[in-house]
Amino acid sequence: MPQRAATIVGGGIGGLAAAIALHRRGWHVEVLERAPEFTEIGAGISLWPNALHALDALGLADAVRALGAVEAAGGVRDRRGRWLSRTDNTELGRRFGHPLVVLHRADLLRALTEALPADCLRAGSEVSAVRDDGHGPVVVHRGGESRPDLVIGADGLRSAVRRALRPDAAGPRYAGYTAWRMVTDPLAYPPSEGAATWGRGERLGYTGLPGGRMYCFATASLPPGAAAGPSEYAELLRRFGSWPDPIPTLLAAIPEEAVLRHDLYDLPPLPTFVRGRVALLGDAAHAMTPNLGQGACQALEDAVTLAHCLDATLDVPAALRSYDLLRRPRTQAVARRSARLGAVGQLSWPPAVLLRDTAARLTPMRATLRSMTPVLGWRAPGEPVTPTENESH
Structure with missing residues (x-):
């Protein structure tokens, strides 16, 4: 069987994770990044347990954890410094299989790039068009044209692949x-x-x-x-x-x-993340506000799930339809939840602030952790879930 090829547009966390997942399955991958180098100028990043499970599936969880810090506890305080809610990271790890790990985004990006052969990474390769010529997808970029079996748009909030896939979709x-x-x-x-x-x-x-x-x-x-x-x-x-x-x-x-x-x-929800042999991933599919710290976490989930769906069949469009069914409802629900939390956090009317702070203070930590289960309880396809990790009490 000839080697299958994937062109990944965007060399951020989600695009690199998808490249790793496919490369380790024998795909020929190229990652097209418009910047002159694969780097990250951001600050910190929180990797919640669901992201660590995705990194486990990529074989990178231990290496990434070694680059970060595991916080003993955290929570929310009011303007006077009084605790409104607390979270024990040990309990977080017990319930969900991993603790919360914080590291610099540049360190995470470096770990991902080092997991790929250097010839997969093509910096300075801005994409100008993505089209279908009747025989399959064509990606036009600064280095020429690519005609892969699969195109993954992981090029962020203002994605060129998203515009090509859904030119009628509303913008950010x-x-x-x-x-x-x-x-x-x-x-x-x-x-x-x-x-x-x-x-x-x-x-x-x-x-x-x-x-x-x-x-x-x-x-x-x-x-x-x-x-x-x-x-x-x-x-x-x-x-x-x-x-x-x-x-x-x-x-x-x-x-x-x-x-x-x-x-x-953030981005308005799309009716689909896929068309033919083209799929959106990460922010290009479902950019969300950072209130839950889930943007990169969901991109890592996307990458692992997409590779799993492609394992199941040689029919790329069918695999992408399965990916869409698995990822679109979940990511759009997480995006809505993040937006709601941001609206609550940004309240400014004093009576509403008082009500918000009082409600947070009266909510037990156990209830807070239970409410996080739909987001943090994700497991990579095929990963076993133990009863202890899935407890709701």
Whole structure:
């Protein structure tokens, strides 16, 4: 049987994971990345248990865990620093088979690229068109044309493959708030627990990275493209500098030039992620807000599930239809849940904030963990689920 070929558009987390999954099954893969190199300028990333199960299926979970930090506990605080809810990471791992692991996005991307032969990775290969010539898909890119058996669009929020697949689909929707992300310099005494602090129309969270660094993230309800003050760092100090400890200490440890700011968008749901021999994956299929920390996690699930569906049949369109049936309902449900959590977190009307904080304070940790089961309880196709991991009590 001739070797099957896949062209993957986009060299981010989801695209690389799909390439690894297919390469290890004997496919010839090429990953087309429009940037001049495979790299990541972002800050931290949270890998929840479902993402670690996907990485297990790729044979990379142990290597990735070694690059990250496992936090003992975390939770949500109010504007005065009082705990509203707590989560024990040991219990999280017991219930779902893995703990929460936090690492730098660049470290994760490096681990994924190193799992592929260098000749699979084609940087500087911007895609200008994806079409079907009657014999199969054709991908036109800076290096020429590719005619693979399968095209995977993993090219993010403003995906060229998505536009080719669904030219009538609506574009990105502004979530109503902007976000800052940053990593501190190493701290002599970093906080032992992570936390998200909820204010009125503003939030700031932090979680530990290896080497005493902390990954910090903040949001504020602003119009899209709203100008900051003298600098993004100055804007952070103005908004959050008087918030409860350890936030002022963390802000003081952030290099001024290290602050990244992005307005947050998601994508309206599609009626299908596939057409013929073309499939969408990750943000290109279901870009979501970061409130659940599930964007990359869902992309990793996508990659593993797509490869599993392709294992089941030589009929690529049939395999993609199975992938769509498995992934579209789940990812769209996660995206809706993330949007709802963001709306709650960004509440600014004082009575609504009081009601939100009171409800969070009165919810037991066990109930919080149980509510997370639909998201975190995912297993890779074919992976056994033990009764202990699937308990609901």
